[in-house]
Amino acid sequence: MKQFSKECASPSSIPRKLSTQAVVSARAAPRQIGSYAVHAMFTCGPLESPRPAELTTPVTDLFAARSQMAISLGFHIVFASIGMAMPFVMAISHWRWLRTKEPVYLDLTKAWSKGVAIFFATGAVSGTVLSFELGLLWPNFMEYAGPISGLPFAWEGTAFFLEAIALGIFLYGWNRVHPWAHWASGVVVGLSGVASALFVICANAWMNAPAGFDWVDGKPINIDPVAAMFNRAALHQGLHMTIAAFCATGYAVAGIHAIGLLKNPASAFHASAFRIAVFIGALAAVVQPLHGDRLAKQTAVLQPAKFAAMESLFRTAKGAPLTIGGIPSEETQTVRYGIEIPGLLSFLAHGDFDAVVPGLDQFPREHWPPIAVTHIAFQIMVGIGVLLAAIGAWSLFALWRRPVWLHSRKALWLFALCTPLGFIAIEAGWTVTEVGRQPWIIYGYMKTSEAVTPMPGLVYPMMGFTAVYLLLAFIVTWLLVRQFRHVG
Amino acid sequence: MLVDLIALFLAASILLYSLLAGADFGAGMLEAFVRGDRAEEERKIISHAIGPVWEANHVWLILAIVILFMGFPKAYTALSITFHIPLALMLLGVVLRGCAFAFRHYDVARDRAHLYYAAIFVLSSFLAPLMLGIVAGASLLGATSPPEAGFYAAFVRPWANLFSFAVGVFTCVLFAFLAAVYLIGETTDPPIQRIFVRRAIITNVLAILAGIAVFLAAEFDGLALARMFAGRALSLGSMIGATVLLVPLWVAVKRHRTHLARVLVAGQVALVLIGWFRLQYPIIFNSRSDPLTIYTAAAPDPALRYLLYALVVGSLIIFPALFYLLKVFKWSATQEA
Ligand code: HDD
Ligand code: HEM
Ligand code: HEM
Numbered sequence: 110m111k112q113f114s115k116e117c118a119s120p121s122s123i124p125r126k127l128s129t130q131a132v133v134s135a136r137a138a139p140r141q142i143g144s145y146a147v148h149a150m151f152t153c154g155p156l157e158s159p160r161p162a163e164l165t166t167p168v169t170d171l172f173a174a175r176s177q178m179a180i181s182l183g184f185h186i187v188f189a190s191i192g193m194a195m196p197f198v199m200a201i202s203h204w205r206w207l208r209t210k211e212p213v214y215l216d217l218t219k220a221w222s223k224g225v226a227i228f229f230a231t232g233a234v235s236g237t238v239l240s241f242e243l244g245l246l247w248p249n250f251m252e253y254a255g256p257i258s259g260l261p262f263a264w265e266g267t268a269f270f271l272e273a274i275a276l277g278i279f280l281y282g283w284n285r286v287h288p289w290a291h292w293a294s295g296v297v298v299g300l301s302g303v304a305s306a307l308f309v310i311c312a313n314a315w316m317n318a319p320a321g322f323d324w325v326d327g328k329p330i331n332i333d334p335v336a337a338m339f340n341r342a343a344l345h346q347g348l349h350m351t352i353a354a355f356c357a358t359g360y361a362v363a364g365i366h367a368i369g370l371l372k373n374p375a376s377a378f379h380a381s382a383f384r385i386a387v388f389i390g391a392l393a394a395v396v397q398p399l400h401g402d403r404l405a406k407q408t409a410v411l412q413p414a415k416f417a418a419m420e421s422l423f424r425t426a427k428g429a430p431l432t433i434g435g436i437p438s439e440e441t442q443t444v445r446y447g448i449e450i451p452g453l454l455s456f457l458a459h460g461d462f463d464a465v466v467p468g469l470d471q472f473p474r475e476h477w478p479p480i481a482v483t484h485i486a487f488q489i490m491v492g493i494g495v496l497l498a499a500i501g502a503w504s505l506f507a508l509w510r511r512p513v514w515l516h517s518r519k520a521l522w523l524f525a526l527c528t529p530l531g532f533i534a535i536e537a538g539w540t541v542t543e544v545g546r547q548p549w550i551i552y553g554y555m556k557t558s559e560a561v562t563p564m565p566g567l568v569y570p571m572m573g574f575t576a577v578y579l580l581l582a583f584i585v586t587w588l589l590v591r592q593f594r595h596v597g
Numbered sequence: 598m599l600v601d602l603i604a605l606f607l608a609a610s611i612l613l614y615s616l617l618a619g620a621d622f623g624a625g626m627l628e629a630f631v632r633g634d635r636a637e638e639e640r641k642i643i644s645h646a647i648g649p650v651w652e653a654n655h656v657w658l659i660l661a662i663v664i665l666f667m668g669f670p671k672a673y674t675a676l677s678i679t680f681h682i683p684l685a686l687m688l689l690g691v692v693l694r695g696c697a698f699a700f701r702h703y704d705v706a707r708d709r710a711h712l713y714y715a716a717i718f719v720l721s722s723f724l725a726p727l728m729l730g731i732v733a734g735a736s737l738l739g740a741t742s743p744p745e746a747g748f749y750a751a752f753v754r755p756w757a758n759l760f761s762f763a764v765g766v767f768t769c770v771l772f773a774f775l776a777a778v779y780l781i782g783e784t785t786d787p788p789i790q791r792i793f794v795r796r797a798i799i800t801n802v803l804a805i806l807a808g809i810a811v812f813l814a815a816e817f818d819g820l821a822l823a824r825m826f827a828g829r830a831l832s833l834g835s836m837i838g839a840t841v842l843l844v845p846l847w848v849a850v851k852r853h854r855t856h857l858a859r860v861l862v863a864g865q866v867a868l869v870l871i872g873w874f875r876l877q878y879p880i881i882f883n884s885r886s887d888p889l890t891i892y893t894a895a896a897p898d899p900a901l902r903y904l905l906y907a908l909v910v911g912s913l914i915i916f917p918a919l920f921y922l923l924k925v926f927k928w929s930a931t932q933e934a
Contacts, residue, residue, distance in 0.1 A: 223703050230699030233652050234692040240662050241688055244677030251666055252674040256896030259667025263904050266660045267911035273656050274918045277649035278925060285925050334903045563744040564681050564752055577689065581696055588704055595705040 171558055173567040174246040177574055179543070181239055183536055184578045188232030190535060192272075193306055193351065194358035194389065195225045196279075196299030201385050203292050213377045221382075224592055226280050227585060233273070238574070246567075250550050250560035253329050254315075257322050260334040261311035268308060272301035306354065307347040314342035317542070318411045319551050342411055345404045346542075352393050352400060353538065357531025359390020360497060364528025365593065367521040380516070387504050387515065387524070390531070394501035398494045402457065409458040412552060414472045415545035418483040420454055421447070422468040429454040429466040434488055437480045442469075444484075478547040486540035493534040500527065599901045603668040604891045606908050607661060608874050614657035615870055616775070616863050619768075621651045623776025625694060625722025626769060627796055628715070638789060640715075644702060646783045649926045651698065653919065655691075667904050672881040672894035676732070679741055679884070683728045683756050690725030693717050726772050727765040731756050734764025734811075737876070738820055739883030763814035767807040771866060774800035778846070778862040782855030794850060801843070825876055835872030839865045 199221050206214035240262070244251050275297035282291050315321075321337030322329035363386035369379035409416040416422075421437040421444045422429055431454040435447020452462040459466070469477055500523065507514040514520060550557040561567075624643045631639045666673040677684065694717075701714035735756035742750040777797035781790055815822035826832050842865045849858040877883075879890040895901065 223705070226703050227699050230652065230695050233655060234695035237655070237659055237691055238688045240659055240666075241677070241684055244662075244666060244673050245681050245684060248674040248677050251677075252670045255666040255670035255673060256668075256900035259663065259670075259896075259900065260903050260907065262663045263667055263907035264911070266656065266663050267907070267914055269656045269659060270653060270911070270915045271918060273652035274915075274922045277653055277922055281649040282925060330897075332897055332899055334900055562678055562681065564678060565748060570681070570685050573685070573689070577692060581692075584696075584700060588700060592703075592705050 170565060170567040171561050173571040174561050175557070177567070177571040178242060178246055180571075180575050180578055181235065181242055182539065182543075184582065185232065185235040185239055186535060186539060187532055188228050188235060189302075189306060190354035190532070191225065191228045191358050191361075192232045193299065193302040193354040195221065195228070195362075196295050196302060197355075198358065198362060198385060198389055199225065200292065200295050200299065201389075202381065203295055205381075207288055207292060213381055216378055217382050220378075220592070222280060224589060226276075227588060229276055231581060231585060233269075235578075245570075246562055247550065247560040248562050250555060253555070254551065257329060257332045257334060257337045258312045258315040260338045261308040265305050265308040268301040268304040272298055272305065275301065303351055303354075306350055310347040310350050311338045311340070311343040313542070314346045315340045316550060317346070317415075317546060317552055318342035319554055324554060342407065345400070345407050349397075349400055349404050349538075352397050353531070353535050355389055356393035356397055356497060357390075357535050359386050359388075359393060360524070360527050360531045361390075361529065362386035363390050363524050364526070365589075367524035368528075369593070370516070371518065371521050371525065374516075383515070383524075384508065384512075388508060390497075391501035391504040391508075394494075394497040394531075395505065398491075398498050401491070401494060406458060406460075409466070412546070413467045414469070414476060415478060415483065415541075416458065417467060417469045417472075418478045418480045418545050419487040419541055420466075421480060421484040422454065422466060424470050425465065425468040427455070427465045428452045428463050429458075429468075431457060435484075437484050439477070439480050476548065478545045483541055483545040486537040486544065490534045490537040490541065493530045493537070497527065497530060497534075500524075599898065599905065600668075600891050600895045602905055603664060603895075603901055603908075604879070606905075607664045607668065610657045610661040610664060612867055612870050614654070614661060615772070616866060617654035618651070618657060619726065619772040619866070620776045620779050621647045621654055622694070622722045622726045623772035623774070624780060625698075625718055626726075626773045627776055627780070628722070629719045630796070635789060635792065638786075639792065642780065642783050642789065644698070646780060647698065648702060650922065651695070653922060655695070658691075664904065664908070668896055668901055669881060669889075669891060669894040670896055672889045672891075675882050675884060675887070675889055675894075676736065678744075679752065679755050679882075680732045680735065681752060683731050683735075687725050687728035687732070690721040690723075690728060693721035694725060697721065723769060726768045730765035730768025731761045733768070733873075734761035736882045737764075737880075738818060739885050739888065740818070741884045741886055743886060758818050759814040760811070760818040760820060763807070763811045767804070767811050770800060770803045770807045771869065774804045775862055775866055778850070778858050781850065782859060790853075797850065826872070829875050831875040832872040835868040835875070839868040839872070842868070 199218055202214045202221070203218045205211070206218055275294045278286060278294040279291065279298055282294065286294070315337050318340045319337075320340040321333040321335070323331045363383055366379045366383040366386060369376060370383060373379065405416070405419075408419070420429075421432050421435065423437075423442040428451065430449040430451045432444050432447040432449055435444040437444045437447075455464040455466055456462045458464065469480070504515060507520075546552055548556050548558065550560045624647055628640060628643055631643075662673075665676075697714045697718040701711060701718065704710060704714070735758070738758065738760050739755075740758060741755045744751045774797065777793055777800050781793045781797065784790055784793075812822055826836060842861055846858060846861040846865065849855075849861055879892060880888055881891055881894055882889045896904075
């Protein structure tokens with residue numbers, strides 16, 4: 110921190126973009142960046158940073174590229190989350206079948222695996238689109254980022270293979286391999302799914318907490334892919350995503366079978382399914398806010414601008430208040446209709462009610478992310494997180510002591526209504542992460558506008574892919590409904 | 598050295614993608630010609646053959662892309678910019694093929710929807726390899742212009758030409774040929790086997806014609822393809838080898854040695870690709886303004902080194918698993934109940 114303040118005194122050593130001569134080590138930086146160091150880095154120096162790419166790339170093209178990326182990721186993440194969590198949910202019922210030989214568990218495992226097969230195929234192809242889109246949309250980003258942060262993707266390749274191979278055996282191997290080997294293939298699908306997610310999050314976390322290179326004359330040198338992969342944001346972002354996948358999938362499956370039970374209360378099929386799914390979802394939901402708090406503390410340190418935007422903290426404050434809800438306005442720099450709890454934000458961010466939390470005033474205006482979107486998305490995620498955790502704690506108690514509670518019509522209705530909430534929270538969480546990082550694509554090093562492809566007319570591919578994804582989302586939903594009618 | 602090893606892995610992934618996933622696409626193309634009272638049967642065999650393996654086969658493409666962007670980032674960038682349109686169309690094909698296949702296989706109800714799935718499945722099975730071939734041909738041709746030259750010159754003309762199109766068609770036919778020979782072994786029912794044998798004969802003839810068309814189109818677009826072949830012993834040798842292999846291949850088919858036929862046809866297609874790779878080496882993207890070789894496009898050493906570790910360790914895990922998958926589904930006589 111001290112070192113950075115000293116550097117700021119001499120204009121020629123202003124970090125990266127702000128001066129092309131600058132030499133900044135992203136390897137040394139992580140250990141030194143305290144919240145102050147980071148905001149100091151942004152506040153000193155000549156701030157009218159040149160943005161050549163924006164002059165040549167029409168805003169509509171950039172916007173189209175962002176929209177296409179967001180839609181593709183927002184689509185993929187739903188299937189990826191299900192691909193991570195569902196194999197474990199199925200492993201439970203599959204295990205019960207092998208142990209108890211109660212046919213309901215066999216029916217359940219088979220019914221789930223039919224649904225899941227559709228999700229896996231869609232997840233795999235939409236992921237493939239993403240790996241091309243990184244280049245199709247952000248070639249200038251990939252030219253630098255590929256060698257530095259490509260390593261997790263290389264490992265992910267192995268996880269993909271294992272997953273696809275195990276999936277083939279699981280889906281088609283019912284009578285071909287030993288029953289327990291077959292069960293194990295299902296677990297391998299889940300394990301490699303989680304591994305893929307952890308790897309890909311390492312790559313994403315690197316965009317938030319760049320590490321493993323020195324930035325010299327506008328180019329990265331001395332790259333260290335291992336340091337980049339194990340950057341400071343990776344572990345907790347990865348954990349948070351994994352828990353989120355279990356939470357969202359658990360609640361979604363529980364909700365669907367709750368609807369089944371509402372229609373047909375005597376169905377042993379839906380009852381077994383419901384119990385397994387509630388267990389998984391509730392467990393994850395209870396853990397998530399605790400871990401979310403840990404993640405937020407990390408964001409406060411690594412990306413104070415994003416943190417200030419999430420909390421709509423316009424002015425730096427000692428004993429900063431927590432603003433719940435509300436609509437922030439960048440013009441007036443105020444939040445309307447929010448509830449303020451004095452001192453709580455300082456406590457949440459730094460464990461001390463009197464700590465200083467840097468606000469947006471510490472950052473030049475052109476380095477602000479879109480405040481309203483980031484703030485509102487964060488409120489949605491946390492709101493859902495708290496709600497699902499409360500329901501989760503209650504359900505875990507019920508599962509343990511009072512199973513009949515869960516089967517009351519009111520409880521079933523509650524779960525039915527919660528069906529989409531976990532996924533809404535996931536989309537909201539990613540909006541916080543990605544929009545909150547703007548205008549940077551590599552936080553502090555490269556702007557999104559500099560990364561976009563020179564090809565004009567990007568709205569057309571954007572509209573095309575959007576149409577395809579909408580169509581696929583529609584068909585997948587329709588197929589699930591058809592399947593549901595068929596079994597229920 | 599390091600660079601060459603990474604390039605070898607890249608070539609191997611493309612090769613395996615073509616031999617494995619290529620056949621899955623080929624089977625989809627063959628479905629277009631399914632007719633008559635055995636149509637349903639034939640469709641079933643095709644989807645049974647693809648079902649357990651296509652997702653694993655598909656990962657070779659992802660691996661190739663990852664090697665490209667981590668190992669040869671400049672080439673990945675340049676290819677993505679210039680070939681945005683055909684690559685996007687290829688992705689469209691990949692997405693629609695995979696989804697239509699899964700939807701069809703798992704849709705519990707049997708109604709009109711299946712007609713649409715089948716149509717999309719077949720069309721997208723043509724689209725993806727066609728575009729893949731177009732991009733392959735266009736990267737060799739290298740008729741590029743910088744973005745300042747205008748939209749058409751920079752983003753359309755590099756791939757919208759006769760040569761690239763001919764390579765695209767050749768790719769399709771080659772994949773269909775591969776699939777037809779593989780499929781012979783998927784059934785023990787003689788009349789259906791005869792259908793696949795007939796398809797193999799037709800696609801084989803088409804492949805030869807399409808191959809000749811590639812050379813003619815190259816002349817038309819000013820690429821001295823024949824001379825390039827003649828100048829490289831390995832390319833020429835592979836071409837001759839691929840042609841000679843046709844003889845044992847057809848003997849094997851006639852004698853119902855279906856496994857041997859599979860190996861021979863895979864070897865044949867592999868030779869065609871190896872010949873092509875040698876033709877390109879060391880160029881990845883023969884861009885007119887800025888040709889990129891594996892050396893000029895390579896990432897810095899640390900990136901290549903760690904990529905190599907990941908690939909080697911990955912291979913040690915993947916190959917046994919893949920072997921097990923093929924053993925369970927392709928080399929055992931038991932049929933799924
Ligand atoms: C079921 C989904 C879900 C739920 C209930 C929550 N989250 Fe979350 N959150 C995610 C799903 C998610 C996510 C989609 O998975 C994100 C996006 C990036 C990431 O790694 O996880 C995320 C990101 C994310 C970030 C941004 C990290 C960054 O960009 O640096 C923070 C600070 C939190 N979360 C905090 C919380 C808190 C305090 C929660 C308390 C209730 C919470 N999350 C519940
Ligand atoms: C490894 C994972 C990910 C990588 C490498 C990645 C990469 C990117 C890139 C390159 C962009 C374009 C530049 C930008 O606007 O920031 C982007 C934008 C975006 N991504 Fe991510 N992303 C990842 C995960 C996700 C996920 C899972 C979502 C889920 C919804 C997501 C949502 C978005 C959104 C909403 C934008 C647009 C931001 C804007 O409005 O400007 N990202 N991401
Ligand atoms: C950050 C959010 C992401 C998470 C949590 C995630 C996780 C996963 C998981 C669990 C799978 C396997 C499940 C399935 O097949 O349905 C998967 C598939 C895939 N993902 Fe993602 N992913 C994310 C973003 C990305 C990005 C940014 C890319 C590309 C650069 C990508 C590329 C792929 C590919 C290519 C597949 C297909 C693998 C196959 O064929 O089996 N993913 N992802």
